[in-house]
Amino acid sequence: MNYRSQLDLFLLLSCFVFLVFGGPNFYIKFTTKKGQRVSSGGTVIKNVMEAVIVVVVAVLVVVVVVVIVVAVVVVEVVVLVVVVVVVVVVLVVVVVVVVVVVVVVVVVGGGGGGGATAAAILAATTKERKCPLSLKCYLFNISRYDTVKDVDWVLAFRGQKEINASAYDVWDNPTLRHDNPVPPGFSRACLRFVDFESCDQHFRSSILNNWGNIKEVRFSLFKSNSEMAYAVFDGTNSGRDSWFVAAKITSSTWLPGVRTDSFRYQRLSGICSGSMCRRLPLYGPFDKCNTEYFYTFTIDGPREHCVENGVWSYVGKMTGFPLFFYSPTSSRASLASDQGRGEDGRSADIGRSSSSSSSRSSSSSSSIVVVVVVVVVVVVVVVVVVVVVVVGAARQSDLCLVVVEVALVLVVVVVVVVVVVVVVVVVVEVVLVLLVVVVVWIVVAAVIFVIIVVIVLIAIVLVVVVGFFLL
Incomplete structure (x- = not known):
């Protein structure tokens, strides 16, 4: 009536x-x-x-x-209010269940974990990523997959300070590989970037033996569980060692100077003389110890003449190698005359210099955007169809009954969409091998919930208003 x-x-x-x-x-x-x-x-x-x-x-x-x-x-108003309240309550319950399911899927499906330390080379994206300390910036070792990944990057190399083993020798040794799969005896502490002292070896990926279609390479230096400096290189059309050139840097904490300064030995292998080696150098002229400058370099041998002759007193006594040095500012630094702008890298570790394999790694942020867009599009399309059909049929129907029918249909639609979201998340996790941080997915679930609630409420209001004027 x-x-x-x-x-x-x-x-x-x-x-x-x-x-x-x-x-x-x-x-x-x-x-x-x-x-x-x-x-x-x-x-x-x-x-x-x-x-x-x-x-x-x-x-x-x-x-x-x-x-x-x-x-x-x-009575009609009360019934309408009750219907709306029931719909909202059902939506809340459904979203809570979905959040729990997503959390369980992420935590259980992710598997494994590992340690972290000094030097690394990973697969590339254009984004600068700095993991928050609270999340420990972990690299996750999932044994059933070929490579070790950290969201956007594939770990290609990781070096550990002061273990008296040359980082470059490991990099250059094609018979070594520590993934595909990770050897049973390999320390999981060497697959992460925290708790540096727990690792006692370098990590080398099989990617280095199959260098191809590399998009970007990220070279990072870590200290106290934080990334202190980095440089992202354009890796297209590069060889395993040829990407390490200042002109290829696309983003860095050392810009703009690192792109225009003069360097010697711009190659990853650097320069060696007997047991004295300087690797990964973004280094100025090798003239005198007290006038030399750098953005980064690695002492990769047991001896260094600038330390032995006392000019680099800032370094102190060498107790092991490799040692990783970097400028903590956007300007170049020196270990002699410019100690205030330079920083000893002995307590830091070569972090994530990255190189991707045949294709760029897909980021969790892109998969999140895809999931959210799919959910929103599906919900909007279904709601529009339901509103048009039901309101069209409502010309000869009771308004209260129409509202109840619409609410029930929308509840069913929301449940179906939520199930689809869970399935999509699981598929994304399995196919792309990306362990998504639980907090991120909780936020995504909350956003999806808000979007669905708003759309459903708008649809119900439209049905009530349009139906009132049509009946």
């Missing part, structure tokens, strides 16, 4: 009561003797009492009709 029909019923009943009980009675009593003198007072009183009774009865009937109309309206 709609409101217009209720008003018509009210007016019809009122008119009926007045005409049946009031109008004819007054007409008979007071007009049948028109033109005659009314001499009997009792007759007049009797007519007045009857009129009063008729008026009272009419008023009572009108009140009853009003009460009925108001009751119907209130």
Whole structure:
């Protein structure tokens, strides 16, 4: 029953009561003797009492009709509110279940974990990534997959400070590989970038034996569990060692100077003389120890003449190699005359210099965007279709029933979409081998929940408003 029909019923009943009980009675009593003198007072009183009774009865009937109309309206409003509340509650419950499922899928499906230390080369993206300390910037070793990955990067190399083993010799040795799969005896501490002292060896990926289609290479230096400096190189059309050239740097903590300064021995292998080796050099002229400058370099041998002759007193006594040095500012640094702008890298580790294999690694952020976009598009399309179909059919239907039907259909749609989201997440995790941080997916689930709730509420309001004017 709609409101217009209720008003018509009210007016019809009122008119009926007045005409049946009031109008004819007054007409008979007071007009049948028109033109005659009314001499009997009792007759007049009797007519007045009857009129009063008729008026009272009419008023009572009108009140009853009003009460009925108001009751119907209130019931419809209450039912509508209850339907909306039920829909919202169901959505909340469904989203909570989805969040729990996603958390379980991520935590259980991710598997393994490992340690972290000094030097690394990883697969590339254009994004600068700095993992928050609270998340420890872990690289996860998932034994059933070929490579070790950290979201956007594939680990190609990682060097450890002061273990008295040449980092470059490991890099250059094609018979060594520590992934595909990770050897059982290899320390998991050497697959992460925290707790540096727990690792006692370098990591070398099989990617170095199959260098091809490299997009970018990231070289990073870590200290106290944080990335202190980095440079991202353009890796296209590069060889395993030829990417390490200042002109190929696309982003870095050392810009802009590192792109325009003069360097010698711009090659990853650097320069060696007997047991004295300087590797990975972004290094100025090799003239005198007290005038030499650098952005980064690695002492990769047991001896260094600038330390032995006392000019690099800032370094102190060498207790092991390799040692990794970097400028902590955007300018070049020196270990002699410019100690205030340079920093000893002995307590830091070569971090993530990265190189991707045949194709760029897909990032979790891109998969998140895809999932959210798919969910929003599906929900919007389905809701629009439901609203159009149901409102079109509502011209001959009860408004309350239409709202209930729409709410139920939307609940079913939301449940289906949520299931699809969970399936998509699982597929993304398995296919792309990306362990997504639980916090990120909780935020995504919350965003999806808000979007769905807003869309559903808008749809219900549209159905109610459009249906009200159509019925």
